[in-house]
Amino acid sequence: MSPALASRTGKLSESLTLSIVAQTAAMQREGIDVAKLSVGEPDFNTPRAIKDAGIEAIESNFTRYTAAAGILDLRQAICDKLESENGLHYTPTQVVVSSGAKHSLANSLMAVVNEGDEVLWPTPGWLSYPEQVLIAGGIPVPYPCHCENDFRIDLDELEALITPKTKAIIVNSPNNPTGAAYTPEETRAFGELLAKHDIWVISDEIYEKLRYDGNQHTSFASVDGLYDKTIVINGVSKAFCMTGWRIGYLAAPQELASTVSRIQSQMTSSVSSISQKAALRALTGDTPEMAEMIQAFHHRRELVVDLLSGIPEITCPVPEGAFYAFPRVDSYLGKSANGKKIEGSLDLCAYLLKEHRVALVPGAAFGAEGHIRISFAASESELTKGIERVKQGLLALK
Numbered sequence: 001m002s003p004a005l006a007s008r009t010g011k012l013s014e015s016l017t018l019s020i021v022a023q024t025a026a027m028q029r030e031g032i033d034v035a036k037l038s039v040g041e042p043d044f045n046t047p048r049a050i051k052d053a054g055i056e057a058i059e060s061n062f063t064r065y066t067a068a069a070g071i072l073d074l075r076q077a078i079c080d081k082l083e084s085e086n087g088l089h090y091t092p093t094q095v096v097v098s099s100g101a102k103h104s105l106a107n108s109l110m111a112v113v114n115e116g117d118e119v120l121w122p123t124p125g126w127l128s129y130p131e132q133v134l135i136a137g138g139i140p141v142p143y144p145c146h147c148e149n150d151f152r153i154d155l156d157e158l159e160a161l162i163t164p165k166t167k168a169i170i171v172n173s174p175n176n177p178t179g180a181a182y183t184p185e186e187t188r189a190f191g192e193l194l195a196k197h198d199i200w201v202i203s204d205e206i207y208e209k210l211r212y213d214g215n216q217h218t219s220f221a222s223v224d225g226l227y228d229k230t231i232v233i234n235g236v237s238k239a240f241c242m243t244g245w246r247i248g249y250l251a252a253p254q255e256l257a258s259t260v261s262r263i264q265s266q267m268t269s270s271v272s273s274i275s276q277k278a279a280l281r282a283l284t285g286d287t288p289e290m291a292e293m294i295q296a297f298h299h300r301r302e303l304v305v306d307l308l309s310g311i312p313e314i315t316c317p318v319p320e321g322a323f324y325a326f327p328r329v330d331s332y333l334g335k336s337a338n339g340k341k342i343e344g345s346l347d348l349c350a351y352l353l354k355e356h357r358v359a360l361v362p363g364a365a366f367g368a369e370g371h372i373r374i375s376f377a378a379s380e381s382e383l384t385k386g387i388e389r390v391k392q393g394l395l396a397l398k
């Protein structure tokens with residue numbers, strides 16, 4: 001018999017989407033045509049110039065350890081980006097480059113959360129948030145963003161959840177899975193409320209570049225009184241189709257950044273030197289492909305909204321950012337397929353995959369039963385085919 005594992009690991013849940021992913025892969029291996037609307041990363045390739053920068057790093061033997069927080073050129077480029085695009089002033093010592101925005105989030109939580117501290121996270125929201133809070137020893141506390149309110153936050157409702165035990169709040173605009181993105185005024189109103197409290201604001205801005213509502217992204221750190229309380233999390237994964245290169249970063253007040261740098265130096269050291277050079281090229285050179293990608297996502301957003309409006313009894317706030325739609329399908333729950341009752345979004349997605357060959361992510365995977373997530377990281381023909389299958393599947397329920 002093996003010795004016992006750490007008690008913190010016992011609280012971690014299995015990924016709710018794993019069985020859908022495994023089943024989709026198995027069906028595809030059998031040659032079954034599955035419309036895959038479950039993907040959480042852009043379906044475009046990393047731009048040529050960025051790939052070349054990675055190849056050049058290898059060829060020039062830029063293949064050794066770097067400073068734990070990342071190469072200075074890259075951290076300076078991140079500071080320049082934050083200054084010119086977000087109006088935020090940071091110096092390179094306030095920036096730490098990590099293995100994706102996910103790692104930057106985990107590092108932030110390790111740096112601020114004490115055992116038993118509460119951390120607020122948005123629901124619907126990315127399920128890594130509560131799991132990372134648990135790993136850090138904290139207690140995840142969901143705050144609701146209601147579908148009937150276009151997934152906006154009710155500030156009074158949120159404030160009632162802030163207690164003396166609250167140590168941090170995670171904010172995410174544009175949001176995965178809802179696509180909700182705050183206007184500058186909404187960010188300001190939300191930020192001003194947070195500035196009144198002695199809590200960290202961990203602002204996940206990974207989908208910043210993917211907006212379709214004409215609004216400029218506003219970083220929480222730019223709200224009056226929030227710079228010293230905010231950890232800005234961002235990266236190149238979604239904005240430059242670089243999910244596999246694993247480059248994310250945070251920018252924060254000096255003491256926090258130095259602490260995260262120390263944590264990272266003891267846990268993982270720097271991220272890949274090659275990826276850092278590629279990210280440097282992404283942030284400092286032209287990448288016309290990205291404008292084309294955003295345009296393509298914009299078209300697909302219109303298509304998805306239009307196709308969903310043709311399905312009876314579902315509601316879907318128009319996604320303003322990211323590349324997901326999150327329709328409410330709860331009026332179909334409780335119905336049956338082939339005599340088997342569809343109890344929740346997990347059952348529904350399993351049914352739609354098995355019987356109608358369309359892969360989606362259940363709302364339960366984002367703490368929001370009664371919804372399904374449709375990713376538009378898929379071609380227009382795949383989206384048309386997939387959403388037609390969703391429609392047929394829902395209408396076939398009795």
Ligand SMILES: Cc1ncc(COP(=O)(O)O)c(C=O)c1O
Nearest residue numbers: 100101102126176206235237248
């Ligand atoms: C809301 C959100 N934050 C962070 C990440 C992680 O990004 P990265 O690939 O840079 O770790 C994701 C990835 O899906 C995400 O959806």
